[in-house]
Amino acid sequence: MRVSGSGAGSMRLQLLLSLAALWLSDANEPGTAMTTRDINQQTRESISDYTVKGHDLSTPGSHLSTQDFNQQTEENISNLTSVVYSKSIDGFSSAPVEENVILYNPANIALLCNLTRASTDSATVEVTWKKDNERVESSNVTINETKNVWSTQYTLKIRDRNQMGNYTCVFKSDQEVNATFHLQVPQIEGKEHHVVSYVGDTVVLVCKSLKYIPINWIWYMSNGSDQVAINDSLMPDKYIVDEKYANITKLKILKISEKDDRSYWCQAVFKLGESKGKVSLKVLTYMTPLKPFLAIAAEVIILVAIIFLYEIYSKKKQMHAEDEKEFEQIEQLKSEDSNGVENSTTRHRKV
Amino acid sequence: MSPPANTDLGYTPPDGGWGWAVVFGASISVGFAYSFPKAFTVYFKELRMVFNVSYSQIAWVTSIMCATTYGGGPISSILVNRFGSRPVVIFGGLLCGIGMILAAFCTSILQLYICVGVVSGFGLALNLQPSVIIIGKYFLKRRPIANGLAMAGSPVMLSTLAPLNQFLFDNFGWRGSFFILGAILLNCCVAGALFRPIGMAADPVRKPTIKQAEKTVKEQTNKSSVEMLSPKTVSSLSGTEDEEDKDCCEKFNKYLDFSLFKHRGFLIYLIGNVLMFLGFFAPIVFLAPYAKHLGIDEYSAAFLLSILAIVDMIARPTTGIIANSKWVRPKIQYFFSFSIAFNGACHLLCPLATGYTGLVIYSVFFGLAFGMVCAMLFETLMDLVGAARFTSAVGLVTIVECCTILLGPPIGGTLIDTFGDYKYMFIKCGAVMVLAGTFLFIMNYYNYRMLAKEERERKATEETMKDHKHIRTETEDGNIWAKEKMQDGPEVEPLTDEREGLKKEVNGKSEV
Numbered sequence: 001m002r003v004s005g006s007g008a009g010s011m012r013l014q015l016l017l018s019l020a021a022l023w024l025s026d027a028n029e030p031g032t033a034m035t036t037r038d039i040n041q042q043t044r045e046s047i048s049d050y051t052v053k054g055h056d057l058s059t060p061g062s063h064l065s066t067q068d069f070n071q072q073t074e075e076n077i078s079n080l081t082s083v084v085y086s087k088s089i090d091g092f093s094s095a096p097v098e099e100n101v102i103l104y105n106p107a108n109i110a111l112l113c114n115l116t117r118a119s120t121d122s123a124t125v126e127v128t129w130k131k132d133n134e135r136v137e138s139s140n141v142t143i144n145e146t147k148n149v150w151s152t153q154y155t156l157k158i159r160d161r162n163q164m165g166n167y168t169c170v171f172k173s174d175q176e177v178n179a180t181f182h183l184q185v186p187q188i189e190g191k192e193h194h195v196v197s198y199v200g201d202t203v204v205l206v207c208k209s210l211k212y213i214p215i216n217w218i219w220y221m222s223n224g225s226d227q228v229a230i231n232d233s234l235m236p237d238k239y240i241v242d243e244k245y246a247n248i249t250k251l252k253i254l255k256i257s258e259k260d261d262r263s264y265w266c267q268a269v270f271k272l273g274e275s276k277g278k279v280s281l282k283v284l285t286y287m288t289p290l291k292p293f294l295a296i297a298a299e300v301i302i303l304v305a306i307i308f309l310y311e312i313y314s315k316k317k318q319m320h321a322e323d324e325k326e327f328e329q330i331e332q333l334k335s336e337d338s339n340g341v342e343n344s345t346t347r348h349r350k351v
Numbered sequence: 352m353s354p355p356a357n358t359d360l361g362y363t364p365p366d367g368g369w370g371w372a373v374v375f376g377a378s379i380s381v382g383f384a385y386s387f388p389k390a391f392t393v394y395f396k397e398l399r400m401v402f403n404v405s406y407s408q409i410a411w412v413t414s415i416m417c418a419t420t421y422g423g424g425p426i427s428s429i430l431v432n433r434f435g436s437r438p439v440v441i442f443g444g445l446l447c448g449i450g451m452i453l454a455a456f457c458t459s460i461l462q463l464y465i466c467v468g469v470v471s472g473f474g475l476a477l478n479l480q481p482s483v484i485i486i487g488k489y490f491l492k493r494r495p496i497a498n499g500l501a502m503a504g505s506p507v508m509l510s511t512l513a514p515l516n517q518f519l520f521d522n523f524g525w526r527g528s529f530f531i532l533g534a535i536l537l538n539c540c541v542a543g544a545l546f547r548p549i550g551m552a553a554d555p556v557r558k559p560t561i562k563q564a565e566k567t568v569k570e571q572t573n574k575s576s577v578e579m580l581s582p583k584t585v586s587s588l589s590g591t592e593d594e595e596d597k598d599c600c601e602k603f604n605k606y607l608d609f610s611l612f613k614h615r616g617f618l619i620y621l622i623g624n625v626l627m628f629l630g631f632f633a634p635i636v637f638l639a640p641y642a643k644h645l646g647i648d649e650y651s652a653a654f655l656l657s658i659l660a661i662v663d664m665i666a667r668p669t670t671g672i673i674a675n676s677k678w679v680r681p682k683i684q685y686f687f688s689f690s691i692a693f694n695g696a697c698h699l700l701c702p703l704a705t706g707y708t709g710l711v712i713y714s715v716f717f718g719l720a721f722g723m724v725c726a727m728l729f730e731t732l733m734d735l736v737g738a739a740r741f742t743s744a745v746g747l748v749t750i751v752e753c754c755t756i757l758l759g760p761p762i763g764g765t766l767i768d769t770f771g772d773y774k775y776m777f778i779k780c781g782a783v784m785v786l787a788g789t790f791l792f793i794m795n796y797y798n799y800r801m802l803a804k805e806e807r808e809r810k811a812t813e814e815t816m817k818d819h820k821h822i823r824t825e826t827e828d829g830n831i832w833a834k835e836k837m838q839d840g841p842e843v844e845p846l847t848d849e850r851e852g853l854k855k856e857v858n859g860k861s862e863v
Contacts, residue, residue: 193521195524196521196522196523196524196527197524198524198526198527201526202401203401204400204401206400250400284523284524284527288523288527289523289526289527289528289530289531290530292531292534293530293531293533293534294534296531296534296535296537296538297534297537300534300537300538300540300541303541303544304540304541304544307541307544307545308544311547
């Protein structure tokens with residue numbers, strides 16, 4: 001779309017990722033780190049200010065929402081509240097801006113891009129939207145131009161997984177800038193450290209998705225480079241899947257053998273896609289802790305032996321010294337006996 | 352007040368030499384006994400999942416362990432009275448180790464209660480009491496320092512065990528960790544090996560040699576001197592307490608001295624401490640949750656506990672040194688009461704700390720106060736009852752304290768749950784401890800006065816006895832036994848009465 005505008009000279013548009021601090025403070029979603037650039041970075045001679053505001057999409061009624069609904073325009077479209085995600089690009093020289101949008105249920109969203117251009121930039125700006133690098137033509141796209149701000153909004157009704165992906169708004173004049181919204185399902189975190197268990201023992205592998213509740217969980221085990229689904233009804237005395245709570249899944253593996261030493265994947269199924277988390281199991285035999293155990297036990301025995309031997313040795317020395325002392329005392333008694341009672345008795349008493 | 356005369360023990364404690372090796376062993380033993388239950392909490396999360404139990408059910412493991420450690424006190428005392436410290440500690444170490452090794456093969460939470468809670472707990476009980484007892488046997492003049500150093504083993508061991516437990520868990524899982532912990536607990540046996548027996552048991556070596564000397568002297572002409580010499584020296588060597596305890600009722604008292612309940616100092620200590628323990632441990636348990644409640648993140652909250660442990664580590668030996676100084680030692684009970692009240696004051700002021708800095712300051716002072724109290728916990732008891740009766744005293748005290756120690760944190764927890772606010776728990780703990788401190792202060796003041804009075808009376812009777820003795824030697828030359836009886840008199844009394852004055856202890860022997 002070409003729009004002509006007034007203005008002379010080259011437009012110097014700088015892409016500035018300035019996320020309104022409040023909105024982007026919910027950097028809880030993975031990947032929003034990409035978008036955290038300071039508003040204070042507006043030190044460049046940017047005439048154009050792209051104010052980017054991104055905020056988390058949360059389904060209405062979800063009490064896990066961390067976003068303030070107050071800060072964005074919300075349009076009620078077909079019973080669902082629409083949340084606007086916006087990104088600001090500050091000038092054409094800015095680097096591409098990205099934002100992760102976490103969705104797990106169908107929702108109405110609006111993606112908003114604002115480009116603030118410098119007065120030196122050319123007035124003609126071509127605005128397009130792309131989905132996964134393919135250009136989209138849609139009636140849901142609106143383009144506005146105010147003083148120096150070009151804004152475009154793409155309204156989407158996300159209903160199935162095909163609509164998930166990367167949506168990019170492109171502003172093109174002499175140069176090109178864009179901002180990308182990554183629409184994705186929540187990431188499941190497995191466990192970074194492997195779970196240790198022993199042959200013949202039972203182990204419980206846990207996957208959690210606390211904020212977003214999946215429809216279903218599926219467990220996979222890695223078989224070489226493949227992933228094989230675990231069907232607990234087929235092997236009930238080996239695998240038990242506990243789904244007491246919808247957001248926590250537990251895979252209990254019974255009678256562990258060394259073959260079970262591999263990675264396991266828990267897949268959370270959402271309406272809009274799936275997400276996997278990895279948990280790896282390490283199986284040890286009883287021999288493994290036995291070595292440190294024997295080492296420490298040996299150390300204890302050796303120390304105790306040393307202490308007792310030292311004591312016997314020093315006792316022998318002491319007895320030897322005492323015998324000599326007693327001998328001397330007897331000699332003294334014999335010699336001093338003639339001196340009287342008092343001296344000998346006091347000497348003995350002091351012992 | 353200084354301890355009763357060392358004629359109580361029947362010998363002069365070395366106050367050094369091998370005693371420092373004993374202090375090292377005692378610090379290991381005490382360290383394991385106090386820090387093992389706390390460090391064990393690292394495994395709770397995993398055990399909860401494996402055995403499918405709630406948090407309170409798994410917390411019972413450490414509660415049972417603590418209860419057995421303190422409740423096993425009297426049994427520990429009886430065994431030490433009978434066999435001495437060394438065999439008991441070695442056996443205790445073996446028991447701990449076996450308990451943990453068995454726990455590695457547990458399949459239910461009940462088995463865990465038994466193996467870890469009861470067996471290991473009892474093993475720790477057999478470690479804790481004898482370690483404290485043997486310090487009293489090896490030290491007298493430097494006993495507060497020795498006590499402070501031995502008790503310093505607890506924070507040191509805790510700061511080692513907690514990360515070690517985490518490391519073992521990451522690499523060996525909980526079963527392997529228990530297995531290896533069993534071996535680590537066997538190190539208590541090494542500590543036990545260091546507890547060389549001392550005192551009456553060592554002296555029989557001398558007896559035969561003295562008797563030999565007597566025989567050779569007997570061959571000489573001076574019969575009266577020999578006769579005065581032999582029964583006297585024999586009795587002083589064997590210790591009149593053995594002969595006295597041959598009475599039927601007192602034979603049981605030899606194992607566990609229930610007559611302590613008639614001892615004024617013991618009762619004061621018991622009541623004061625029982626009161627104190629109601630508010631002693633709860634603040635530590637709830638410090639991290641309180642910090643998180645105020646909005647501080649997990650790592651900083653955990654760091655508060657580390658600060659506490661580090662300050663504690665330094666405070667304990669320092670308190671020992673201060674308590675040993677000539678200004679404090681005679682009035683050590685006042686210092687103890689002061690530290691309890693100081694501890695209470697810290698808790699009362701805690702609700703005023705709202706930020707992280709405030710909590711850090713609170714942790715520092717709390718660590719200091721906690722260390723001060725712990726360092727002197729057993730020293731003051733030794734000071735009141737004397738080293739000989741301390742064996743039984745410590746057992747009786749721990750079993751009575753057991754109840755309040757276990758009640759403290761749950762009561763605090765109930766207060767927090769009822770009012771939804773941590774400050775009432777801190778106020779309760781602070782108030783209880785200030786009350787305990789004041790009680791001990793007042794009662795000890797009374798006790799010191801009574802002891803001074805008794806000392807004056809004893810001196811008076813001694814004077815009159817000495818006069819009698821001089822008269823008798825002039826008039827009854829042959830009546831040697833009468834002389835001995837008189838000379839035995841002052842020696843027997845210190846066993847049953849309390850004695851005052853550092854000088855007296857040091858010169859105890861020469862008095863005779």
